[in-house]
Structure formats: structure tokens, C-alpha cells
Amino acid sequence: MTTRKFPSAGFPPEGAHVPSRRTVLAATAGVTARLAVGTGANALGADDENSPARNPHDDRLRALIARMTPEEKVGQLFVMRVYGDSATDPDQADIDANLKEIGVRTAAELVEKYRVGGIIYFTWAHNTRDPRQIAELSNGIQRASLARRRGLPVLIATDQEHGAVCRIGRPATLFPGAMAMGAGGSPDDARTLGRLSGAELRAMGVRQDYSPDADVNVNPANPIIGVRSFGAAPDAVGTLVAAEVRGYQEAGVAATAKHFPGHGDTAVDSHTGFPVITHSRELWEKLDAVPFRAAIAAGVDSIMTAHIQFPALDASGDPATLSRPVLTGILRGELGYDGVVVTDSLGMEGVRTKYGDDRVPVLALKAGADQLLNPPTLDIAWNAVLKAVQNGELTESRLDESVLRILRLKSRLGLLDRPYVNAKDVGRVVGTAKHLAAADRIAERTTTLLVNEGGLLPLSPRTHGTVLVVGADPDSPSGTTGPPTGVLAAALTELGFTATALPTGTAPSAATVDKAVSAARAADAVIVGTYNVTSGGGQRQLVEQLVATGRPVVAVAMRNPYDVAQLAFVHACLATYSWTDVELRAAARVIAGRVAPRGRLPVPVQRADDPTRVLYPIGHGLTY
Numbered sequence: 001m002t003t004r005k006f007p008s009a010g011f012p013p014e015g016a017h018v019p020s021r022r023t024v025l026a027a028t029a030g031v032t033a034r035l036a037v038g039t040g041a042n043a044l045g046a047d048d049e050n051s052p053a054r055n056p057h058d059d060r061l062r063a064l065i066a067r068m069t070p071e072e073k074v075g076q077l078f079v080m081r082v083y084g085d086s087a088t089d090p091d092q093a094d095i096d097a098n099l100k101e102i103g104v105r106t107a108a109e110l111v112e113k114y115r116v117g118g119i120i121y122f123t124w125a126h127n128t129r130d131p132r133q134i135a136e137l138s139n140g141i142q143r144a145s146l147a148r149r150r151g152l153p154v155l156i157a158t159d160q161e162h163g164a165v166c167r168i169g170r171p172a173t174l175f176p177g178a179m180a181m182g183a184g185g186s187p188d189d190a191r192t193l194g195r196l197s198g199a200e201l202r203a204m205g206v207r208q209d210y211s212p213d214a215d216v217n218v219n220p221a222n223p224i225i226g227v228r229s230f231g232a233a234p235d236a237v238g239t240l241v242a243a244e245v246r247g248y249q250e251a252g253v254a255a256t257a258k259h260f261p262g263h264g265d266t267a268v269d270s271h272t273g274f275p276v277i278t279h280s281r282e283l284w285e286k287l288d289a290v291p292f293r294a295a296i297a298a299g300v301d302s303i304m305t306a307h308i309q310f311p312a313l314d315a316s317g318d319p320a321t322l323s324r325p326v327l328t329g330i331l332r333g334e335l336g337y338d339g340v341v342v343t344d345s346l347g348m349e350g351v352r353t354k355y356g357d358d359r360v361p362v363l364a365l366k367a368g369a370d371q372l373l374n375p376p377t378l379d380i381a382w383n384a385v386l387k388a389v390q391n392g393e394l395t396e397s398r399l400d401e402s403v404l405r406i407l408r409l410k411s412r413l414g415l416l417d418r419p420y421v422n423a424k425d426v427g428r429v430v431g432t433a434k435h436l437a438a439a440d441r442i443a444e445r446t447t448t449l450l451v452n453e454g455g456l457l458p459l460s461p462r463t464h465g466t467v468l469v470v471g472a473d474p475d476s477p478s479g480t481t482g483p484p485t486g487v488l489a490a491a492l493t494e495l496g497f498t499a500t501a502l503p504t505g506t507a508p509s510a511a512t513v514d515k516a517v518s519a520a521r522a523a524d525a526v527i528v529g530t531y532n533v534t535s536g537g538g539q540r541q542l543v544e545q546l547v548a549t550g551r552p553v554v555a556v557a558m559r560n561p562y563d564v565a566q567l568a569f570v571h572a573c574l575a576t577y578s579w580t581d582v583e584l585r586a587a588a589r590v591i592a593g594r595v596a597p598r599g600r601l602p603v604p605v606q607r608a609d610d611p612t613r614v615l616y617p618i619g620h621g622l623t624y
Contacts, residue, residue, distance in 0.1 A: 061407045065400055067150060073399045074385045075115030076406055079157060079373045082107045083125045085133050087140025094126055102378055108144035111154065114382055117406055120374055121158040121167055121206065123479050128168045131204055131430040135423035138205020142419040153419035155410055157208035160201060163578040164227050169478025171431035172200050175439045178213050180446040180577035182231035182602030187243035189442045194247020196435045202252050203429035205421045207413045210304060212244040214257040214291035215264035217603060220562050224269040227559055227577045231602025233618055234287050238294030245298040254409055257295035258304035259344060260331060261313060261320055262288025270307040270350030281312045293335060301409055302340040303331065305369060307350025319351050327368030340405050342371035346381065358384040365394060370402035443586035448599030449622040450564045451573040456552050458593025458624065461496035464524040469499055470516045471529030472506045472558065474579055481581045484529050484558055491588035506531050508538040517545050525552045533563040535608060540566050556587055561601060565608040565615050596623045
């Protein structure tokens with residue numbers, strides 16, 4: 001079949017000029033006027049006794065705060081990791097890890113000792129083994145906290161971004177990641193993702209999700225955001241951020257727009273270094289700020305800070321997380337946000353470079369943060385905040401401001417009245433056939449066909465019955481999907497092909513390449529999954545030699561769509577934006593022609609030989 005351009009609302013026209021990342025705004029259809037500032041719960045001045053926005057329900061919350069000790073108030077500010085799949089009876093290895101890192105044996109002891117207001121779940125901490133276990137862990141944490149005198153429910157959170165960052169895996173429903181959703185360009189799909197994923201999180205006792213990512217990814221070399229962003233066009237990113245926020249919060253889960261004031265243009269990972277953003281204040285207003293304004297207008301419950309230096313916003317050299325000009329001056333003052341501000345993890349190098357672990361949490365609170373996420377050593381951080389209150393560096397009224405915001409959020413989420421979930425019924429909500437089908441349909445609308453020489457795709461089992469699937473098998477984000485080559489081969493086999501998987505890795509050796517080339521000669525077609533291809537790397541050499549066999553070769557860029565710039569010689573190329581099963585199964589259906597490709601690039605792809613020139617602009621996408 002012949003290919004044609006596939007139009008989609010919200011993207012600039014194909015062929016529009018897209019310059020370097022420093023002037024990325026010209027690549028978009030144009031920036032909308034400044035978005036309206038949110039009202040109600042997010043309106044500045046909601047704490048003011050004389051403010052018309054004051055919520056009468058605050059009186060109940062203020063009464064709770066008045067009965068709390070300084071130690072209990074300090075505890076409410078912390079969101080902490082803890083190892084184990086049970087609040088009271090984790091495995092011995094998890095007990096040992098808790099003792100080493102936190103000085104407690106279990107989640108129940110963590111709550112008892114530090115009165116923490118929140119706990120964050122991680123796959124690697126063994127918190128998320130299956131939905132019923134997660135629900136029971138959540139209930140155990142709530143029981144432990146509520147059993148204490150003046151005990152309050154715990155706000156349980158996780159990073160369920162979908163795509164490249166996902167803490168809870170199958171049998172929960174896994175959706176496409178943000179850049180894939182950007183390729184789909186559908187606010188309705190983004191809202192559906194938030195609503196269905198939020199319903200599943202809430203059923204498991206998770207009431208705060210650190211999603212969506214509101215960064216505008218204008219740097220192809222960004223090592224930490226990349227496909228976690230909806231794209232490079234600020235208006236389009238803002239529209240999808242707002243839609244996903246609304247979906248999550250309709251499901252009764254707090255959404256979190258991150259990473260303020262914008263982490264989309266950095267070549268340094270703030271987990272391991274201290275990035276510097278060199279945007280001007282004017283560019284920040286037109287680029288980075290747009291999605292956060294959209295999130296605030298949508299009523300976002302929480303905003304996460306970035307451990308980045310942004311000299312145009314604060315010339316002190318402090319990370320944004322510790323910057324009063326950024327958090328109080330801009331976020332709360334100029335943008336009018338009075339919801340919960342949560343720091344990114346305080347164990348990351350980006351926030352620890354300039355100050356010690358005892359100063360970071362105190363400075364974050366002085367800057368305007370409310371929740372202090374995952375400090376490396378809780379005892380040091382907790383006692384540092386308490387000491388700052390005792391010596392007057394932090395006033396107790398300053399603590400009360402943050403505790404009130406946190407309790408408002410817990411109240412809106414129903415935690416103060418209904419802290420428990422029904423663990424026995426979790427299967428009626430999590431991973432249902434309806435949710436899984438919705439994820440599949442959404443994924444089909446995100447798969448992007450970048451190249452289709454001679455109308456190679458779709459393939460037919462009648463003409464290309466034997467298919468070899470080679471390529472990278474990166475680790476599953478949730479630990480429950482993949483391996484990608486096997487998933488693609490299995491999906492193609494279900495569609496009538498005889499498909500064989502031959503993993504070749506992200507850095508195939510000469511011997512591995514030779515083995516794949518030999519196998520390719522016996523196949524009718526070759527599918528190769530790529531993962532961050534570089535000009536001199538083994539993946540590029542693999543694809544080049546596969547093409548040299550004369551067999552038709554289809555590349556599937558399983559993470560960054562920028563791979564296509566290194567593969568100018570390939571016959572066809574698809575972008576899936578992530579390597580989890582839902583995206584790869586959708587790619588298989590597109591390859592087989594069961595569905596037409598509909599995705600369009602949400603980022604520009606520069607030429608490999610001249611990065612100042614655009615190979616494929618925002619909005620590029622083929623179909624059949």
C-alpha cells in the first residue's frame with residue numbers, strides 16, 4: 001500500500017521550520033497566551049483568615065494541627081521509602097535493609113518512630129509484588145499510623161508515570177508513556193489514562209502519583225527526562241499534562257506535575273550531577289512555564305521541584321528545590337499556586353552538591369516546599385528540621401502552613417474519613433479486561449511510522465511469513481514485562497507469522513552481529529528493536545549489515561525516536577517511545593496491518609550529520 005501523511009490536531013504542520021533546541025519555540029504552531037491561574041484550592045491566600053477563598057473545612061484541620069506536637073508536625077512533612085511487602089512482617093533481607101538505612105525494622109516501626117506523613121513505594125524496595133499485597137501493605141501502614149495517639153492516615157505515593165518509569169507492574173494495567181501519548185496527541189486518551197490508572201492506584205491504597213511529567217523536552221541529549229516528557233511543543237505538552245491531571249484527580253488520586261521550574265533542557269542527570277538550565281527568563285515563560293500553568297489551571301494537587309540550577313530565575317547558585325525566589329516568589333507568588341509542593345528525592349546528587357544532608361531539608365522548607373521526599377538518612381533530616389524549629393530558624397507557624405496543605409490534600413482524597421481499601425476486591429479494579437483493552441487501543445494511536453520505503457509496510461504472512469526479530473532487550477521498568485524481542489516475536493506469531501527472537505543486546509559484538517546476519521538470510525523479513533543508537537555503536541553496525549543481506553529490515557525505535565537519524569539506510573522505521581509490552585504489541589499490529597499507524601512525532605529529529613538541520617519535524621508521521 002502507498003503511504004500518506006496523517007494529519008492530527010494540535011501539531012504544527014509538517015515541514016514547519018524547527019531550529020535548534022535553544023529556539024525550539026519556532027518549531028511549534030505558536031505559543032498560546034499565558035494560561036489562567038487556578039482558583040479554589042490552588043488560589044493564593046487560601047490560608048488567610050480574611051480571604052474569601054478560605055475553606056471553612058480548614059477549621060477542622062487547624063484543630064488537628066493545634067493538638068499536634070512539634071515532633072508530629074515534623075513527621076508529617078516527610079515522605080520516606082521503606083523496604084518490604086508487609087507493614088509488620090517483611091522478609092529478613094528487607095528488615096536488614098531497613099535497619100541499615102533507616103534504623104527501624106518495618107514500615108510499622110517507621111511510622112511509630114518518626115510519625116511520617118507519607119511513604120513512597122518502589123519496585124526495588126519490594127513494596128509492589130502484586131495488587132492484593134500492595135493493598136494489604138497500604139492497610140497495614142494505615143493501621144500502624146492510626147494506632148498511635150493522634151495518629152493520622154499516611155499519604156502513600158509512587159512514580160507510576162507509565163512507559164519508562166513504572167513502579168507497579170502486571171497484572172496492573174500498563175499504559176504508554178508520556179512521549180508516546182504526545183505522539184497520539186489526544187487529550188481524551190491522556191485523561192482516560194489518568195482516570196483508569198488512578199482508579200487502580202486508589203484500589204491498592206496509593207493516593208498520590210508523581211505524574212505527569214510537565215517538562216518540555218527540547219534537548220535530545222537529555223539523559224533523565226527524554227521520553228518521560230510529552231514532547232517539545234509547550235502548548236501540546238500543557239494540554240496533555242492538564243488532561244492527565246484531571247483524569248487522575250477524577251479517580252481520587254493526587255496528580256503531581258514535575259519537575260518545576262522545568263527539567264527539559266539538560267544534558268546532566270540530577271540523580272548523579274547538578275544540571276544548569278541556561279534559558280532566559282523570557283524563554284522560561286514561553287517554554288518551561290507553559291505546562292505548569294496548565295497544570296495549575298487544571299487544579300493539580302501537587303507539584304514536584306527540580307534539583308537544577310536556573311540562574312535566570314535565581315542567581316544564587318542554589319538548586320530550585322532550595323530556592324525561595326523560585327518556589328515562593330515564582331510558583332506561589334507569580335503563578336498563584338497554594339497546593340502541596342513536594343521535593344524530588346533528597347537523596348539525589350543535584351540537591352546534595354552544595355549543602356549537607358542536615359541543611360537540605362531545612363532550606364527546602366524555608367524555600368517553600370511542603371513534603372520532603374526520601375532523604376538519604378531520615379534520622380539526620382528529621383532531627384535537623386526539629387532542631388531548626390527549636391532554635392527559631394523555622395517557626396512553628398511555618399510548619400503549620402505545610403502541615404495544613406498536606407492535611408487539606410489528605411482530606412480531599414478521603415483519607416481522613418476512609419483510609420483503608422478493600423484488599424479482597426482489588427482484582428475487580430486492577431488489570432481488568434476493560435482497562436487492558438483501553439491501554440491497547442490507546443497504544444495503537446501512538447505508534448509512529450517514520451520511514452516506509454517503497455510501501456514495505458504493512459507486512460503480510462503470505463509474502464513475509466518467516467520473520468526474524470533481533471535487537472536490544474533492556475530491563476523492564478516494572479520488572480514484569482518483556483523481554484522486548486520475545487514480546488514482538490510472540491505478538492507477530494499470534495498475527496499469523498512464524499517469528500523467531502534472537503536477542504542481540506544494546507552493544508552487540510562482531511560475533512553477535514555475524515550470528516544475526518546469518519539467521520537473517522533464512523528469513524523473509526527482519527525486525528530489529530533499537531535502543532539509543534549511536535553513530536559508532538554496535539546497534540548501528542548490526543542494522544547496516546542486516547540491510548546488506550538484501551532482506552527487508554524494519555527498525556523499531558523502542559525508546560528514543562532519535563534513533564532514526566542514525567538509520568538512514570533502513571527500509572522502514574517505527575517509533576514506540578518505550579519498550580514495554582503494550583507499546584510493542586501495538587507496533588506488531590501496525591507492522592502486520594491490523595491497524596494503521598496514527599502517531600506523529602512530538603519532538604523534532606535532527607540530522608545525525610548536522611544537528612542544526614531537522615530530518616523529521618514535529619508532526620511527522622506516515623500511515624497507510
